[in-house]
Each structure stands twice: as C-alpha cells, then as structure tokens.
Amino acid sequence: MCDVCGCGNHEHSENNLVVSDDSARKNVEIKKSLLSENDRVAESNRKHFDEHGILAINLISSPGSGKTTLLERTIEALKDEISIGVLEGDIETERDAERVRAKGAAAVQxxxxxxxxLEAPLVHKGFHALEKQMRGYPDVLFIENVGNLVCPSSFYLGEHIRVVLISVPEGSDKPAKYPKAFKTSDVFVITKSDLLPFFDFDVEKVKEEALSLNPNLKIFVVSSKTGEGLEDWFNFIRKEVSRKKAQTV
Ligand SMILES: Nc1nc2c(ncn2[C@@H]2O[C@H](COP(=O)(O)OP(=O)(O)OP(=O)(O)O)[C@@H](O)[C@H]2O)c(=O)[nH]1
Ligand SMILES: [Mg+2]
Structure with a gap:
C-alpha cells in the first residue's frame, strides 16, 4: 500500500468518495494539494524538456508486463541513431537501471x-542526475513508472507521451477494469504476443475495449522475445523524436 497517495484508504475511490467526517475531509484536501503541487512541478519538467528538445515518454503497467524488456530491445535497436536516457521507477533496488545501462543507455534509478x-519532483531530481551522467541531454527520455496499473495514471510527470502496457498473461479484460490508465494514455502496447497460443487473450476484443475508452489510442502488439511488432514501435519512436526536434529548431 502506498502511504503517499493514500491508496490504502477507502476514501481514495473517486466513484465512491465518502466524506463522512473531518479526518476524511482532511484526507481529500491533502490529496488535492499533493496533486496540484505535483502538477506544478510536472509543468516545469515539461518546460525543461521542451527547451532542450527532449521527448519524454512515461511507461505505465502492472509489475512484470515487460516495460524494462521493451526498453532493453529499444535501446539495442536505436542507441546508434538516438541518444537515450532512462529514469527507472521502483519501490526498491537498482535492478532495472542496471539492466538498461548494460544495453548502453544512461540510466538513473x-x-x-x-x-x-512516481511523482514529478522525483523525476525532476532524477533528470538532473541523468543530465550529469550524460553530460548533456538525451533525444528521448523514457520514464519507467513503478509497476502498478492504478496510481501512476493520476500523476502527470511532464511527459509528452504516456504509454500503457498490458501483457498477454494478464488477460484481455483489463482496459475496462483500469480505465484511467487507458483514458490518460496516448499509446497502448500489448506485450508478450509470443504467449498468445497459450492464453485465452482476445487481441481484437482488448483493442476494441481500449478504443471505446479512448478512441485516440495508438496500439502496438509486440513480443520482446521474438521481435514481432517491434519494428513498428521503433519507427514510432523515431518519428516522434524527429517531430520533437523539428518543433525545437
Ligand atoms: N515470453 C515473453 N516474456 C517476456 C516478454 N517481455 C518480457 N518478458 C518477461 O517478463 C518478465 C518481466 O519483464 P520485465 O521487463 O522485467 O517487466 P517490468 O514491467 O519491467 O516489471 P517491473 O519493473 O517489476 O514492473 C521477465 O521475465 C521477462 O523476461 C515477451 O515479450 N515475451
Ligand atoms: Mg521494470
């Protein structure tokens, strides 16, 4: 349970918000003020990214959906043409930062x-550490959020693109059950497509459900194991990085 956003409290549910006494009311007010402070710092992160032509991408998913593995493949494929920086969000350990560094990208855990x-002030701090490590700015900044399909959707970090991932073993009923992640994202990546023969996962149904929540979602179906669909994902990153550079010049 998170002791920052208060997700252990029953008052957290937006649809069933119960403000029955003073302490509940105080909780709601603290949450609102945390969110507005977060948004203020997120806007300043965004300004900083824009000034330096950096494309910032926030990856959100449940634990183990394949965020770091997708980043590893992306770094392997693009590191010679695009400068890549990574902020790795986790509750504990340096493991994911070590994994992406081993592939040749600068990374701060x-x-x-x-x-x-993750919240915007931690991203702000982490980005300055990354700038020092890189002695400059990346073309693209990947921010891997803490594995969780609920709370990260409520915290804007200053990113230009938000990506939500669902892996095949998680099941195709997830968009409607976790709607905020889909409503606030720009891209939906279905990962581990190599496992489709072994799971009851309906790709067309999940796409349809996700698009009914957010018709603007761009959808990729990929396997970091076999490489299926990855070229489309890489081309998307190439195109968005070029677009960002063109806006900055
Ligand atoms: N079969 C298969 N396994 C995959 C694929 N992508 C990732 N995995 C495996 O899934 C497991 C979790 O992958 P990670 O990339 O660490 O997942 P994550 O989303 O970064 O996990 P957290 O950072 O803990 O939230 C690892 O054992 C990966 O090898 C894939 O495309 N196919
Ligand atoms: Mg990871």
Whole structure:
C-alpha cells in the first residue's frame, strides 16, 4: 500500500468518495494539494524538456508486463541513431537501471521507498542526475513508472507521451477494469504476443475495449522475445523524436 497517495484508504475511490467526517475531509484536501503541487512541478519538467528538445515518454503497467524488456530491445535497436536516457521507477533496488545501462543507455534509478507511483519532483531530481551522467541531454527520455496499473495514471510527470502496457498473461479484460490508465494514455502496447497460443487473450476484443475508452489510442502488439511488432514501435519512436526536434529548431 502506498502511504503517499493514500491508496490504502477507502476514501481514495473517486466513484465512491465518502466524506463522512473531518479526518476524511482532511484526507481529500491533502490529496488535492499533493496533486496540484505535483502538477506544478510536472509543468516545469515539461518546460525543461521542451527547451532542450527532449521527448519524454512515461511507461505505465502492472509489475512484470515487460516495460524494462521493451526498453532493453529499444535501446539495442536505436542507441546508434538516438541518444537515450532512462529514469527507472521502483519501490526498491537498482535492478532495472542496471539492466538498461548494460544495453548502453544512461540510466538513473528512482526508488520511491514505498510509494506505488512516481511523482514529478522525483523525476525532476532524477533528470538532473541523468543530465550529469550524460553530460548533456538525451533525444528521448523514457520514464519507467513503478509497476502498478492504478496510481501512476493520476500523476502527470511532464511527459509528452504516456504509454500503457498490458501483457498477454494478464488477460484481455483489463482496459475496462483500469480505465484511467487507458483514458490518460496516448499509446497502448500489448506485450508478450509470443504467449498468445497459450492464453485465452482476445487481441481484437482488448483493442476494441481500449478504443471505446479512448478512441485516440495508438496500439502496438509486440513480443520482446521474438521481435514481432517491434519494428513498428521503433519507427514510432523515431518519428516522434524527429517531430520533437523539428518543433525545437
Ligand atoms: N515470453 C515473453 N516474456 C517476456 C516478454 N517481455 C518480457 N518478458 C518477461 O517478463 C518478465 C518481466 O519483464 P520485465 O521487463 O522485467 O517487466 P517490468 O514491467 O519491467 O516489471 P517491473 O519493473 O517489476 O514492473 C521477465 O521475465 C521477462 O523476461 C515477451 O515479450 N515475451
Ligand atoms: Mg521494470
């Protein structure tokens, strides 16, 4: 349970918001003020990224959906043409940062020490550490959020593109059950497509459900294991990085 966003409290549910006493009311007010402080810092992150022509991409998914593995493949494929920086969000350990560094990208691990999502001030701090490590700015900044399909969707970090991932073993009923992640994202990546023969996962149904929540979603179906669909994903990153550069010049 996260002791920052208060997701352990029953008052957290937006549809069933119960403000029955003073302490509940205080909780709601603290949450609102946390969110507005987060948004203020996120806007300043965004300004900083824009000034330096950096495309920032926030990846959100449940634990183990394949975020780091997709980043590893992306770094392998694009590192010679695009400068890549990574902020790795986890509750504990340096493991994911070590994995992406081993593939040749600069990376800073952000450990939240308990919080189940990243917030803009930690991203701000982490990005300055990354700038130092890189002695400059990346073309693209990937921010891998803490594995969680709920709370990260409520915290804008200053990103230009938000990507939600669902892996085949998680099941195709997820968009409607976790709607905010889909409503606030720009891209939906279905991962581990190599496992489709072994799971009851209906790709067309999940696409349809996700698009009914957010018709603007761009959808990719990929396997980081076999490489299926990855070229489309890489081309998307190439195109968005070029677009960002063109806006900055
Ligand atoms: N079969 C298969 N396994 C995959 C694929 N992508 C990732 N995996 C495996 O899934 C497991 C979790 O992958 P990660 O990339 O660490 O997942 P993550 O989303 O970064 O996990 P957290 O950072 O803990 O939230 C690992 O054992 C990967 O090898 C894929 O495309 N196919
Ligand atoms: Mg990871």
């Amino acid at each position: 952000l450990t939240t020490g308990g919080a189940c999502h």
